[in-house]
Amino acid sequence: MTEHTKVDFGAERVDGETASTPGPTVLEKAAPRSERMASNKIECNACPVLCQISEGRTGACDRYANADGRLIRVDPVVFLSRAADSPEAITSNADTTVEFGASSEVRDPVAEQALFVTGVGASSTYPDYKPAPFIVSSKRDDVDMVTVVTEGIFSYCSFKVKIDTDRFLGPEQSNVRCHGEIVGHVTTAEYGSQMLSLGGVHHLTGGSKKEGRVTCDMMLALGNKEAVELTIDGGASLVIRAGAAPIVDGVEEQRMRVGCGSATIGIFAKQWFGHADEVVVVDDHITGVLTEHQAGRCLGMTPSGLKIRGRKSTPGRYFQVANPGTGWGGTDIQDPLAIVESFDPAVAKPGMRLLMVSTTGEHAQWYELDQNLVPRIAAMPDAVRGTVERIGENCEPSLATVLFLGGAGGSLRAGATENPVLLTRAIKQRLVNVTCGGAPTYVWPGGGITVMVDVSRMPDRSFGTVPTPAIVAPIEFTMTYDAYRDLGGHLDAVRSLESVLANGPEHTEGAPLARRTIARHPDNPWPPAMPPMPG
Structure with a gap:
């Protein structure tokens, strides 16, 4: 696919080249055809935009495309292996893309237990009354586990950026700009660090179209560990990239202070x-x-x-x-x-x-x-x-740390259960653990499911966008089978990991038919953030 589609909702998108990605994957069937849609187009219902995609073009999000009249998912779903600490497990498939059920697939039960399905590339389920793209059963110490996997569409989300430096970046509450548009603000300084709050629903949807697009593009780049240029009203110019030293007014910072x-x-x-x-x-x-x-x-x-x-x-x-x-x-x-x-x-x-x-x-x-x-x-x-x-x-290296903060207390819960509040309660009761791309999250107290995660511990290119505008981010809910049953989960959609590997996703339109396996981040636990075991 080499071109974008023009979408009908009025977003000012232009056609352009699509990033090259390995192995486009064919979706089993497309959404029902709109009566107003031309015969050479396919309607994609993976998000609220409902792109009508012409042949040979991608949707506005670059995640779906029309190939010879078929709707395809451009990216494979990402699986994690425990190869980081067990090189003997899943080494042959590391960093490779294969179709589900490929004849070369290793049918090793021990190896299969060392796999974790992430939401990266898993696809979204819009409207969310459909079960999540992957609801996978597995075993841990002879206990039946379930992981509900999806790509969430987040309008209520932001990035909190911790910049380890004593340099003055700008007055507290000052606007932070990207390409001239306000995309966030300076928040309270912490010990040895300056803090920014970037993105959020008001910048995504509450301003002009340009402000929303710039904010969304800035957030996508930050989440995907790319460099972003920012300016602060009354303060400094910055270049920020997750896990790298910040550049302040053209000078790369070296040290975080030892103390006051x-x-x-x-x-x-x-x-x-x-x-x-x-x-x-x-x-x-x-x-x-x-x-x-x-x-x-x-x-x-x-x-x-x-x-x-x-x-x-x-x-x-x-x-x-x-x-x-x-x-x-x-x-x-x-x-x-x-x-x-x-x-x-x-x-x-x-x-x-x-x-x-x-x-x-x-x-x-x-x-x-x-x-x-x-x-x-x-x-x-x-x-x-x-x-x-x-x-x-005694000074630690100066770094920029990027934390994704997203509200997952909305409709994506319906992909896990018909009674969403039970999922929220189970998370607060620590019966369910939440991960993002297999990375551990912090779930904020209080109402809803507000999660925060260090993007450096997530797989590369974990984030996407839809031009509503909103951010697409992976999210996984892991619990025991009994806990999933008790919260009213979609038990008829639960499939074993072995079945997923052999046949691919079956129950959800738009799910990918290929997977890419990578080693887990060495700082992340294995299995990825499982809940406490019974007893």
């Missing part, structure tokens, strides 16, 4: 004792002064007479010493002496030794006071330089 200025004093006070008469750790949030700090007092250090600009908190801790920025310790200063107000001549003495250092150790300067109590740059002693290097050693 006060924490840094507490960590290294004993190592500075005897080598420096005073140490100031510059920090946008809490600047530390060693001899005033409790750590210095416990060591018996005498006051230095140094007076720091800013608002004094508890002894040795100062707030608001400078404005936020990209300089020393996340402030806007380039000369650290700018935060030194004066030296008390009744306390300070010529020759006094002063270290000023940032919370990452990337900035450091050694001074000695002259006869007029003016600090002069001097050669830093080796022992002191060693402590500065140790600050850097």
Whole structure:
């Protein structure tokens, strides 16, 4: 398939090349034909858009296509194997695409138990009253298990981005833009990290068509671990990619701070004792002064007479010493002496030794006071330089972490049960575990099924889109067979893993007829996030 279809609902899509993917898979049958549809088109009902796809073209989502009058699923469903920790299991099929029931299929019961069906490529079920594309039974320690697998269509979803840096990115609540469109905002900073909230239903559906499209495309790229360029009103320009160092104003970040200025004093006070008469750790949030700090007092250090600009908190801790920025310790200063107000001549003495250092150790300067109590740059002693290097050693690498946050408390539950609230309750009772592409999730307390997952632990290209606009993301619900029965599950749609491998999906239109097997992420548990076993 090399072209997009134009969709009837008015989305401003243009025809273009489709990403090359292995092994298109034929769907068993298409949706009923609309009376208004041309005879050379097929209607796809995998999402609310209901594309009418001309021959040789893909739907607007690039997930389905019309090949010689047949509706095909472009991508295979992704299976996980435990090859990451058991190389002897499922090695022949690793990173390969095969048709279900292929004659080359390995019929090894032990190997088959080392497979997990994910929602990546599994297809959606719209309308959701149909059973999920895969409802698979399996065994774990002789206990019957069921996994309900689907690709959910999420309008209520966002990405929370944790950026490990002291650099000032922008004022809290400032708009974050992509291609000029508002796609999120800066939220509260956390310890050593700046935080962004991106996407969400209001940007997807509450603004202009362009805002919705840009937001959706930005979210798709972030979820699929691709680089995204962003700008923050009144702040920095960013390049963010999951699992990679952020680029702030064209500079790749290197270090996450070891702690605030006060924490840094507490960590290294004993190592500075005897080598420096005073140490100031510059920090946008809490600047530390060693001899005033409790750590210095416990060591018996005498006051230095140094007076720091800013608002004094508890002894040795100062707030608001400078404005936020990209300089020393996340402030806007380039000369650290700018935060030194004066030296008390009744306390300070010529020759006094002063270290000023940032919370990452990337900035450091050694001074000695002259006869007029003016600090002069001097050669830093080796022992002191060693402590500065140790600050850097204790800083973790600067990374951007991308967390997908989606509300799954809607109609996709009908693909699991005819009484959706029972699925929600079972999840809250920890009778059901939720995974996304086999990756463990955090289910938020309270109503609904609000899940959060680290996209770095999901298979590559786990996310898709539909031009409503909305994000398509994999989701799996795993539980014991008894729990599935008790929540009113679609028991007539449950199929063994052996049957799925041999015959492919049978009960749901639009499900793929080929699979691709990859090794699980090494940090993810195996089996993927199974619920607690009975007893």
